[in-house]
Amino acid sequence: xxxxxAESHHQHAKSETGVIRKNWKGKTSIVLxxxxxxxxxxxxxxxxxxxxxxxxxxxxxxxRAFLPExxxxxxxxxxxSNLENFDIIAFSISxxxxxxxLLTILQNVGIPLLSSNRHDSHPLVIAGGxxxxxxxxxxxxFIDCFLIGEAELMLPRxxxxxxxxxxxxxxxxxxxxxVPGAYVPAFYEDRYSSEGILESLTPVGKSPALRKITRxxxxxxxxxxxxxxxxxxxxxxxDMYLIEVSRGCPHGCRFCSAGFVYRPPRFRPxxxxxxxxxxxxxxxxRIGLVGAAVSDIPGLGFLCDQAREIGVQxxxxxxRADALTPDLVASMAQSRVKTATIAPDAGSERMRRVINKGxxxxxxxxxxxxxxxxxxxxxxxxxxxxxxxxxxxxxxAIVTLCRKVKDAFLESSxxxxxxxxxxxxxxxxxxxxxxxxxxxxxxAMPLLKKKLEMIFRGLKHVPNVRVEANSFKEAAxxxxxxxxxxxxxxMLIMAVHNKGDxxxxxxxxxxxxxxxxxxxxxxxxxxxxWDHIDNGVQKDFLEKEYLKAMEGKMSPPCPMSGCRLCGACxx
Ligand code: SF4
Numbered sequence: 286x287x288x289x290x291a292e293s294h295h296q297h298a299k300s301e302t303g304v305i306r307k308n309w310k311g312k313t314s315i316v317l318x319x320x321x322x323x324x325x326x327x328x329x330x331x332x333x334x335x336x337x338x339x340x341x342x343x344x345x346x347x348x349r350a351f352l353p354e355x356x357x358x359x360x361x362x363x364x365x366s367n368l369e370n371f372d373i374i375a376f377s378i379s380x381x382x383x384x385x386x387l388l389t390i391l392q393n394v395g396i397p398l399l400s401s402n403r404h405d406s407h408p409l410v411i412a413g414g415x416x417x418x419x420x421x422x423x424x425x426x427f428i429d430c431f432l433i434g435e436a437e438l439m440l441p442r443x444x445x446x447x448x449x450x451x452x453x454x455x456x457x458x459x460x461x462x463x464v465p466g467a468y469v470p471a472f473y474e475d476r477y478s479s480e481g482i483l484e485s486l487t488p489v490g491k492s493p494a495l496r497k498i499t500r501x502x503x504x505x506x507x508x509x510x511x512x513x514x515x516x517x518x519x520x521x522x523x524d525m526y527l528i529e530v531s532r533g534c535p536h537g538c539r540f541c542s543a544g545f546v547y548r549p550p551r552f553r554p555x556x557x558x559x560x561x562x563x564x565x566x567x568x569x570x571r572i573g574l575v576g577a578a579v580s581d582i583p584g585l586g587f588l589c590d591q592a593r594e595i596g597v598q599x600x601x602x603x604x605r606a607d608a609l610t611p612d613l614v615a616s617m618a619q620s621r622v623k624t625a626t627i628a629p630d631a632g633s634e635r636m637r638r639v640i641n642k643g644x645x646x647x648x649x650x651x652x653x654x655x656x657x658x659x660x661x662x663x664x665x666x667x668x669x670x671x672x673x674x675x676x677x678x679x680x681x682a683i684v685t686l687c688r689k690v691k692d693a694f695l696e697s698s699x700x701x702x703x704x705x706x707x708x709x710x711x712x713x714x715x716x717x718x719x720x721x722x723x724x725x726x727x728x729a730m731p732l733l734k735k736k737l738e739m740i741f742r743g744l745k746h747v748p749n750v751r752v753e754a755n756s757f758k759e760a761a762x763x764x765x766x767x768x769x770x771x772x773x774x775x776m777l778i779m780a781v782h783n784k785g786d787x788x789x790x791x792x793x794x795x796x797x798x799x800x801x802x803x804x805x806x807x808x809x810x811x812x813x814x815w816d817h818i819d820n821g822v823q824k825d826f827l828e829k830e831y832l833k834a835m836e837g838k839m840s841p842p843c844p845m846s847g848c849r850l851c852g853a854c855x856x
Pocket of ligand 1: 548549550843844845846847848849850851852853854855
């Protein structure tokens with residue numbers, strides 16, 4: 286493992302005509318690309334953290350690039366340089382639906398789409414981010430090397446290796462051997478049965494690849510503050526200063542990949558968060574706390590008090606209804622929170638047991654009453670349709686629950702003398718890799734639409750209630766790209782050719798059907814395209830959770846230490 290660092294200075298000089306071209310004042314040049322527009326990419330905390338980390342390294346210069354708003358060549362933000370002039374193009378990918386943008390950007394800057402067509406003269410194309418952790422395969426043909434895991438520990442090793450390798454082929458071999466979390470897809474091959482089902486994905490011949498890629502994980506976040514580096518009104522969060530409060534979530538909702546791939550969950554200590562809030566207040570009067578389990582932060586009430594004292598408005602990416610103590614609600618109201626978000630995710634108690642949500646109807650109603658009574662005027666509720674085992678009665682239960690919440694909302698609002706707005710947001714369930722529902726089928730479009738229509742109709746005449754739904758077509762494409770295998774790359778190339786028209790793309794390639802990928806229930810012994818990625822949680826554990834879900838049985842939350850239940854703490 287130590288080989289890369291030991292050789293780096295020596296090899297560095299030799300590599301002037303190899304991987305590192307040294308035309309950036311003798312430094313390794315990296316362009317960090319967010320494959321979406323500036324307003325979407327800029328506030329992404331993972332993207333900002335990697336940018337800061339890379340620029341903190343003496344031998345590296347890092348610039349940023351985004352998908353352009355209007356036609357034209359993609360260039361870096363800092364120096365207007367063509368991406369081809371960098372040694373490394375590093376994609377940070379949070380959402381599968383950005384894969385098309387990744388291809389568009391490579392095409393735009395004139396770099397061969399397929400890794401197999403690139404030579405020493407081309408930049409190295411790498412990718413990281415949560416979409417890559419859970420299943421890198423749909424874009425495996427386009428990426429020279431994935432970095433699977435958390436950047437803070439991976440990047441120094443990666444940079445050492447890059448700087449010590451004299452050509453692309455040596456570099457890829459060194460990465461596969463010596464850098465934990467580095468996954469070089471070209472060293473693996475996929476085989477399929479006559480029915481088109483993946484049979485194996487294994488290292489090719491005598492390639493240096495390991496059978497399993499183990500994600501890299503930062504055990505403690507105590508010394509690593511992650512927060513906005515730049516704030517601008519031109520981003521989707523406006524001038525809000527964002528602070529990452531935690532990684533992972535202990536509750537184990539069975540549909541949620543963040544709850545499994547970031548295990549064991551980690552929270553930043555209170556003093557560090559207080560310091561971040563102090564700094565944030567110097568830059569903005571609005572601070573957003575980001576994390577999958579914000580309401581579980583030890584000392585959240587203190588943070589609310591601090592925000593109120595220094596006069597900043599606090600926002601939360603999510604809150605659990607069962608965590609809203611009277612003190613916390615009062616602190617939230619005093620720190621000028623205007624809209625509270627609750628995610629029951631399902632309408633019936635039965636369905637919430639299947640997904641292991643762990644909150645009851647009375648907790649949702651009590652939370653509503655408490656939030657509105659404290660002066661937080663607006664409420665947003667998140668639901669999904671198409672969950673495994675869902676019946677029409679479960680969908681009707683969403684309408685029934687929303688009506689009950691509305692009654693509680695109205696009653697509390699009347700006391701205050703003004704009525705806010707309730708928004709019901711409905712999404713299609715997407716079976717995600719690395720979760721207990723990774724084997725589940727997704728509902729077909731007509732059934733999803735029927736369920737959504739039931740909710741629209743059921744709440745149509747309820748005043749002050751607005752129902753909104755994300756595009757189910759986009760959800761279906763996201764599901765395909767989430768669980769796809771390497772053959773999805775052909776579809777991506779065609780979809781770029783068809784200017785993003787997926788309907789046309791699927792019509793033109795009848796051998797690929799969306800139903801095969803989305804509506805097919807996987808058998809428990811099927812080889813899954815992401816089985817070679819070890820995200821910590823064992824497949825056996827996911828299977829047990831899946832079977833418990835089918836029986837409507839709950840599991841307790843992850844205790845975050847001192848157990849070996851799911852396998853994530855074994856490392
Ligand atoms: S092994 Fe136990 S403590 Fe560790 S992540 Fe899994 S459930 Fe949580």
